[in-house]
Amino acid sequence: MAVQLDRDGPSTPKRQPVQLYHLSSQYRHWRFSKEQLAKIRQDLIEQAVERVRTLWEEERAQQAQAGANGVPAPTDASASEPPSQPATPPAPSDIEYLSVADEQLLVAYYLQQAVGLCGAFKFPEAVSATALSYLKRFYLRNTAMDYHPKDIMLTCVFLATKTENYPISIDTFAAKVKVAPADILALEFLVSQSLHFEYKVHHAYLALSGLVLDMQTTSVPSPSLASALPRAQAFLRAARLSPAELVYAPSQIALACMRLADREAVETWLEEKLRAGAAVPREGRDGGGEGRKEEGGEGGAPGREEGEPAQLAQEELLRLLDEVQAMIQEQQRSTVDKNKVREVDRRLKWARNPEKDPKSALYKKRKAEEEAAREEKERAKAAKRPPNDDASVFD
Known part of the structure; x- marks a missing residue:
């Protein structure tokens, strides 16, 4: 018996075809008005300033406690540090935190660096375009005061080589950019989370x-x-x-x-x-x-x-x-003023989130707390485990 596929009668209105782009995550989640973009960025910066200021107060308390216990406070001074940069962090209220314009200047600079990096590797246009999209999207969910654009840029480029099916080994990539492979891979999940795991990008060069x-x-x-x-x-x-x-x-x-x-x-x-x-x-x-x-x-x-x-x-x-x-x-x-970029980068030395700095007392405290929690969880699991339980080797 024949099956009638089209049962629409003359009274049924015809549905207009929907472009594939309109069904994409890019259209649904990564398209904004100019006013929306400005508000997203301003809100992110304001929240980051409050968060970083609070964390620096906690960092100073940790350093004071460490000093009272005879442990030298961590510093990040170097012989090459310019005279305008203090060797010790200023009071949280005196720190020059980044503005939206400061952050956009940094991101713009590293967008250009990403283009040059892709050119040096002779990556195809798809990799370069996708890496730039990832970097721009990342800083609609995060700020430079938490994650430096240089580190995120490298991870975005490496991630784009995989999503655009132009694989390169992490060892080869890391060796050429002179960064430890673990440093690039450590941010890969964070970048993916910030992208909401929406890797597909519809590019204008294909439309052209x-x-x-x-x-x-x-x-x-x-x-x-x-x-x-x-x-x-x-x-x-x-x-x-x-x-x-x-x-x-x-x-x-x-x-x-x-x-x-x-x-x-x-x-x-x-x-x-x-x-x-x-x-x-x-x-x-x-x-x-x-x-x-x-x-x-x-x-x-x-x-x-x-x-x-x-x-x-x-x-x-x-x-x-x-x-x-x-x-x-x-x-x-518009041109990116490198002198202004250097100035913003110098200010970022103390305006960055101390929780993300491995040299900070707060970072070490958080790591110690995580390790203690992990050990406590392992002890709790071991206490519940029956004696001579062979299945424990698979835990």
Whole structure:
């Protein structure tokens, strides 16, 4: 007996197809408005300052107790330390904690370092792009006062080689970056947790490739495309160093880069697509993510009401592309001041969380507490174990 697969009657409304990107974790969890990004970063910094200030007070108490017991207090001074840096930590209220701008400066510097590192290893574009995405996402869940961007950057690059199926042994990688393999691997689970184990990244460079292929089916001259593509790719590399991917869709970023490279070609393509009634990337101006929903759209992508003129959708898209282009051009104009980076890094010496510093008294205290708890748990298990229990060898 034949099975009828389609039972929809004429009264059943047709469901609009959903793009795969809209079902991705990137769209649902890693897309924000500019205002949301600013608030997330400001909240993280404020919470970190309060936490680190409290922990430094505890650290000073631990050092004072150790001094009273005749144990020398741990210091981190070195002969190469600049005169502006005190050899002992200042009072917690006197520490210059990092601001959002300070942290973003550090992260921007190590984004550039990650690009250079991937180039030195001759990693493919997918590895470099994914590593940068991981680093940006990590600092939407953590701050530089807890985890230094240099350490996180190395782990992000190594993790990206695995998620993008370009494996390299940890020994080879660590030897070239002159870091102990254990130091890189120790942060791998932390980075994965911060990413919510959502490793897949939808990249704009793939969207750009698809866009160029589609433009070849229109009246856009092939020589124009061949000339514009390298320029668009250069704009795309600049976009990776900006927060564009946290606000806009990959297709929007790709189209903006091509529009910067050849505005006339994009306008010709858009006119032909709109004339034919084809879909163009016209998602919400501020993206989606974190449950954002706007009127007329689903999950943060506002749509066009039925019967609305196509010109309005085009105007909305062009305004959005202007925003993306402005962000990319601002990134191109901005340069990372290494002197400012060094200054922020010097301040981070005392503004960092002492719990994360193996040389601190607080770190040693926490480790001793963890070891004591582990030993107590082992003793409790041993007390419950029957005598001559052979199964204990498998515990």
